[in-house]
Amino acid sequence: MEKIAVLALNGKKKEEIDVPSIFEAPLRFDLIRRAVKVTQSVKKQSQGRDPLAGKRNSVENWQTGYAVARVPRNKGSGFPKARNAVFVPQAVGGHLAFPPTTAKNNHIKINKQEKKVAFHSAVAATSKMEIVKDRGHKLENIKSLPLVIDDKIQTVKKTQKIEEILVDIGLWEDVIRAKNYQKLRPGKGKLRGRKYKHKKGPLLVIKEDFGIAKASRNIAGINVVNINRLSVENLAPGAMPGRLVLWTQSAFNSLSKM
Incomplete structure (x- = not known):
């Protein structure tokens, strides 16, 4: 089984763990698109x-x-x-x-098995460098995917500390990309509290929240989500697979049971 490095908070290699078999799932972009449409229809x-x-x-x-x-x-x-x-x-x-x-x-439905295959496919797409790069993410300082970091990041409560960690592991360029992009939205959305469109930055998947969500919420493009609430739309915003994801070690190990 393939091994992947677990990074410490300073960006250095801590240990190696096995890669779950979910990352070998076939890429079904058609099912990813359907699953995202289902999620969006429920929100309407x-x-x-x-x-x-x-x-x-x-x-x-x-x-x-x-x-x-x-x-x-x-x-x-x-x-x-x-x-x-x-x-x-x-x-x-x-x-x-x-x-x-x-x-x-107006809710659209999807078969359970199709939804499961779509989720596995969306997770697998996050480990493909070419797909993540095609989505627009900056990967100059990243050697390989998926990215796994020590669980200690879940206890960080200061935004400045989170920014330092992102710099050390090579994700800060992607945050800058999301921060510098601001485009005027067409249509009536300008009048409804969403005047500008923004880029999606890295996604941080955690097992437990000890302050990381609050510390990260003011960083441009960053989203923090619990592994138990992870959806296809989180992994493929706008039905475009290949989001840059940072997994905590415990959340990464949980993928073997999904």
Whole structure:
């Protein structure tokens, strides 16, 4: 079985451990894409319309004999919209014939076995240098993948200490890449608290949190996730496999049971 080096917090080799067989899984990018779509569909909020939209009118029906369409019309006279057709779907300002409803379930489903294969494939893709590099990550100071670090990193509570560790193990260039990228988002998202688009940096997978999550949350591009809550979307944001991942030793060993 192939061996992989475990790094100490100073970036030096501490010991060697076996690589779990999950990293030999076949790469199924089609299943990764499906699994990410399923995760994103669950996050979507159902759209709806006001039940009274287009129906707030005082109307009358003229019946026959006026050589005009028999549709509801505004009551009254002496104002621009008097006698205009209202309420019905074909009228200006009328209600929608079949508006979207919050009762509709937009969640996409996936087979359990396909989801499992997608997860294994996403994990395996994180160990391929060419795939990780194609995703845009900086690997100049990284000799091999996957990257495994001592569990002591889980107890770090200072952001400055985390930054020093990232410099020592060669991940700081990728953090700088994420920090320097800021692109204006197209569309209405600018008005909804997400004005800029940002790059994804390294992902830190841990077994237990003793302060590392809070210490890392203000570093650009960095995400910290527990191995028990690790999803395909964490490993392949935007359905693009090959995220740069830093595993703690205990989390890495847990992969053999998944």
